[in-house]
Amino acid sequence: xxxxxxxxxxxxxxxxxxxxxxxxxxxxxxxxxxxxxxxxxxxxxxxxxxxxxxxxxxxxxxxxxxxxxxxxxxxxxxxxxxxxxxxxxxxxxxxxxxxxxxxxxxxxxxxxxxxxxxxxxxxxxxxxxxxxxxxxxxxxxxxxxxxxxxxxxxxxxxxxxxxxxxxxxxxxxxxxxxxxxxxxxxxxxxxxxxxxxxxxxxxxxxxxxxxxxxxxxxxxxxxxxxxxxxxxxxxxxxxxxxxxxxxxxxxxxxxxxxxxxxxxxxxxxxxxxxxxxxxxxxxxxxxxxxxxxxxxxxx
Amino acid sequence: xxxxxxxxxxxxxxxxxxxxxxxxxxxxxxxxxxxxxxxxxxxxxxxxxxxxxxxxxxxxxxxxxxxxxxxxxxxxxxxxxxxxxxxxxxxxxxxxxxxxxxxxxxxxxxxxxxxxxxxxxxxxxxxxxxxxxxxxxxxxxxxxxxxxxxxxxxxxxxxxxxxxxxxxxxxxxxxxxxxxxxxxxxxxxxxxxxxxxxxxxxxxxxxxxxxxxxxxxxxxxxxxxxxxxxxxxxxxxxxxxxxxxxxxxxxxxxxxxxxxxxxxxxxxxxxxxxxxxxxxxxxxxxxxxxxxxxxxxxxxxxxxxxxxxxxxxxxxx
Numbered sequence: 001x002x003x004x005x006x007x008x009x010x011x012x013x014x015x016x017x018x019x020x021x022x023x024x025x026x027x028x029x030x031x032x033x034x035x036x037x038x039x040x041x042x043x044x045x046x047x048x049x050x051x052x053x054x055x056x057x058x059x060x061x062x063x064x065x066x067x068x069x070x071x072x073x074x075x076x077x078x079x080x081x082x083x084x085x086x087x088x089x090x091x092x093x094x095x096x097x098x099x100x101x102x103x104x105x106x107x108x109x110x111x112x113x114x115x116x117x118x119x120x121x122x123x124x125x126x127x128x129x130x131x132x133x134x135x136x137x138x139x140x141x142x143x144x145x146x147x148x149x150x151x152x153x154x155x156x157x158x159x160x161x162x163x164x165x166x167x168x169x170x171x172x173x174x175x176x177x178x179x180x181x182x183x184x185x186x187x188x189x190x191x192x193x194x195x196x197x198x199x200x201x202x203x204x205x206x207x208x209x210x211x212x213x214x215x216x217x218x219x220x221x222x223x224x225x226x227x228x229x230x231x232x233x234x235x236x237x238x239x240x241x242x243x244x245x246x247x248x249x250x251x252x253x254x255x256x257x258x259x260x261x262x263x264x265x266x267x268x269x270x271x272x273x274x275x276x277x278x279x280x281x282x283x284x285x286x287x288x289x290x291x292x293x294x295x296x297x298x299x
Numbered sequence: 300x301x302x303x304x305x306x307x308x309x310x311x312x313x314x315x316x317x318x319x320x321x322x323x324x325x326x327x328x329x330x331x332x333x334x335x336x337x338x339x340x341x342x343x344x345x346x347x348x349x350x351x352x353x354x355x356x357x358x359x360x361x362x363x364x365x366x367x368x369x370x371x372x373x374x375x376x377x378x379x380x381x382x383x384x385x386x387x388x389x390x391x392x393x394x395x396x397x398x399x400x401x402x403x404x405x406x407x408x409x410x411x412x413x414x415x416x417x418x419x420x421x422x423x424x425x426x427x428x429x430x431x432x433x434x435x436x437x438x439x440x441x442x443x444x445x446x447x448x449x450x451x452x453x454x455x456x457x458x459x460x461x462x463x464x465x466x467x468x469x470x471x472x473x474x475x476x477x478x479x480x481x482x483x484x485x486x487x488x489x490x491x492x493x494x495x496x497x498x499x500x501x502x503x504x505x506x507x508x509x510x511x512x513x514x515x516x517x518x519x520x521x522x523x524x525x526x527x528x529x530x531x532x533x534x535x536x537x538x539x540x541x542x543x544x545x546x547x548x549x550x551x552x553x554x555x556x557x558x559x560x561x562x563x564x565x566x567x568x569x570x571x572x573x574x575x576x577x578x579x580x581x582x583x584x585x586x587x588x589x590x591x592x593x594x595x596x597x598x599x600x601x602x603x604x605x606x607x608x609x610x611x612x613x614x615x616x
Binding site: 033133134136137138139140141142143144145146148149151152153225229232233236237238239249252256259260262264267271274275278279282283 | 310313314315317318320321325433436437439440441442443444445448449451452456463548549551552555556559570571573574575577579582583585586589590591593594
């Protein structure tokens with residue numbers, strides 16, 4: 001099937017859209033910060049998901065006898081919190097929640113946004129106008145506020161947070177993909193496909209969407225960064241996943257009271273990890289942008 | 300211009316109507332509907348039916364929406380479940396306080412971000428530019444509450460210069476009468492936007508530096524400093540000032556966090572308390588007001604841009 005499409009497409013006039021793989025990868029690795037970001041994200045995944053296998057702690061049962069210990073006491077490298085959870089172990093468990101929600105919500109938002117934007121941009125006209133006004137209205141309501149309303153209605157859990165975050169963050173990718181779809185639909189290969197009787201659906205699925213993959217991947221990376229931040233905000237405001245589950249934002253939120261009386265280990269490590277993971281995803285996004293926008297850079 | 304203006308305003312009205320639909324749907328998505336919210340979990344089915352009949356909630360959904368719109372137009376946003384007050388009264392009392400805080404934070408952020416962005420652009424790709432860019436991405440990736448906590452730990456706990464709690468007065472005058480209490484909330488709020496503002500200023504300055512008029516000015520023998528300050532800065536400020544219109548939702552989001560951290564009695568704090576007590580009329584009232592402010596903000600930004608740059612009028616829409 002793929003070969004047939006390629007035969008039907010007059011590629012002669014069009015320059016190759018994407019560079020060869022090796023070239024693109026070199027462009028990505030040319031951005032030192034992006035590579036550093038990738039390494040840090042990989043390490044944080046190892047820390048959160050493999051860490052608990054190596055460094056085993058009880059993150060379900062509270063242990064008031066060993067609460068509020070300073071870092072370094074009784075085999076707790078980062079101390080314990082107010083109910084006796086080991087802070088280092090808790091950072092690992094919390095990291096799982098933050099990373100899972102962030103990644104899944106970022107992907108969900110990108111999928112919804114791409115579908116919506118591709119259809120709106122391709123169809124155009126009234127349909128496009130209506131679809132984009134819906135996007136405008138969604139953007140008008142800040143995501144954090146909607147998330148808190150949702151948390152007040154439903155009990156916050158990991159799946160619920162993923163769905164709600166996905167539902168509030170697909171608007172920006174929708175706008176970006178729509179803009180691309182509008183220009184892509186006038187390309188010769190799409191017009192040819194239509195002329196030889198190909199369906200609209202085929203045009204969108206086989207030509208428009210695959211050509212926005214660069215935009216989508218760059219945006220998805222930034223979406224993950226934003227989603228992790230949003231989860232942290234919601235949890236910090238006390239409306240995130242409930243104990244004994246936790247995430248880095250919730251750890252900060254719980255630690256605040258004790259941090260004021262000197263228990264810095266309850267907030268500084270969690271805060272730094274949030275900064276580290278969000279900044280890393282932002283750096284990776286920058287690198288991907290270099291990688292995919294190769295045409296704009298060299299020509 | 301008039302045509303553009305009319306179309307753009309109509310568009311904004313449509314967007315606001317869609318927002319009211321979203322808020323209306325949320326109101327009806329509550330477990331048990333609005334009746335449960337008002338009467339509580341113990342209400343019997345008979346009580347709920349009586350409430351629904353009295354409130355018109357047994358009518359078709361579009362009739363209900365129509366009535367809801369009518370109430371909105373007369374300024375009726377419902378009654379708070381927990382505060383025994385009209386939502387509109389609560390908003391009217393709290394909004395000015397939030398605006399004062401946001402305005403102060405935004406001004407502080409601009410005062411720092413504008414010179415920073417210009418300097419970065421003037422020495423593009425120099426050590427200062429790289430350092431400032433890296434710092435901007437890190438600050439941008441840092442949750443506002445973490446910045447606030449660090450500030451509190453440093454300047455309220457470590458060296459007790461400023462109180463960790465914002466002024467608690469009822470009136471705006473009481474709050475402004477305690478400027479020391481405003482320092483940490485204002486600085487925290489400013490940190491939230493400085494990074495983004497300086498990025499904008501940097502790229503606006505870079506865009507202008509590439510313009511022909513800069514070459515002309517240099518050719519005339521104008522000094523580099525004068526080119527930068529008299530010509531480029533003035534032109535670069537235009538996109539940055541219009542950008543403020545698009546930042547309305549970001550600012551409200553920031554005030555939600557800052558106000559709940561410092562117990563500052565604005566609408567962010569009101570919203571946060573309402574979220575914890577499931578006070579839906581207040582929650583949705585605040586959402587509606589912020590959404591309208593956002594739509595108006597981007598409308599003003601678009602119009603300002605069209606006024607300044609005629610090219611926008613023909614391309615946009």
